[in-house]
Amino acid sequence: MSFKRRFTQLFTRSKPQATRLPNQPVAANPPPTLSVPPITPPLHSEVFIDTDNCFGALNQINRDLALLFLHHPQQLEAFIQQQIGGTLTFRYYGNPAFLIQRGFTRPLQSNPSTHRGKNSDDIQIALDVAHLPASVTSVVIVSADSDFIPVAQRCQQQQKQAIMVPLGRFKPHNYGEYDRIINPDRLIQQLQQLVEIRHNDHNPPQPALPKKPSSPPVPKSQHRLKAAQKIAVRNFLHDELRERHQLNLAETGYQLRQRFNLHDHHWYGYGSCKKLCLALLDSVKLDETGYKLLPR
Missing domain, CATH: 3.40.50 (Rossmann fold)
Incomplete structure (x- = not known):
């Protein structure tokens, strides 16, 4: 026997194998253990x-x-x-x-x-x-x-x-x-x-009421000042100008609405109170601010 073979037999160890006697039953695996969770008290x-x-x-x-x-x-x-x-x-x-x-x-x-x-x-x-x-x-x-x-x-x-x-x-x-x-x-x-x-x-919803028929638009000719009313407004402006020597447009517009019931926002075709006063009064002019009328 060669030296190499004897050296291998001496230093090589095989794993021990379990021996079983004849007619000996094979042991079954142990049953798994069940882990029971801890019982938590109800909330x-x-x-x-x-x-x-x-x-x-x-x-x-x-x-x-x-x-x-x-x-x-x-x-x-x-x-x-x-x-x-x-x-x-x-x-x-x-x-x-x-x-x-x-x-x-x-x-x-x-x-x-x-x-x-x-x-x-x-x-x-x-x-x-x-x-x-x-x-x-x-x-x-x-x-x-x-x-x-x-x-x-x-x-x-x-x-x-x-x-x-x-x-x-x-x-x-x-x-x-x-x-x-x-x-x-x-x-x-x-x-x-x-x-x-x-x-x-x-509060149940109420039925919608029928809409009233809209009135036809008023012709522009009816928005004009009547002749008698125009004369009365002109005389009033002359008196105010003679007494105060000037006309404040804001105060004058308020007085015209209250005195002559002038509620048309277009000033009856003149567009503004200033234009109405300039149209009815010939001998007035605007001052530098544009808010007062002065006699010429």
């Missing part, structure tokens, strides 16, 4: 609606829009349900005497023993948010005010999502502490469409 949101504030903000846009918001709060509820999903609980805050008088029918979360001031609803909302159970996963504030930032910070401390619906005029720079801002423009457009539908139902 439970509490919606706090500052009803007085929302009514005031919508009232600045349109009075009918604000009243429709009070009469049909289900429009707001459906909008928030579509935007957020999950289980929602709606809480309305406001002055019962003010809202019920305007047709609001939802129950209000108001404390009769609390003095009703400007910020009483805001304080009540903040207290209710602070005592929410752990099962609530998100808090939704519906208001046009930007003073609910401490409420949003409290929600973040409780590991709850803070969502803001600035119903009214949308100003995103005032709501930097919230986890999510829902633009209310789509809801306002829906309310405006309902307002237009109601307006059309209460």
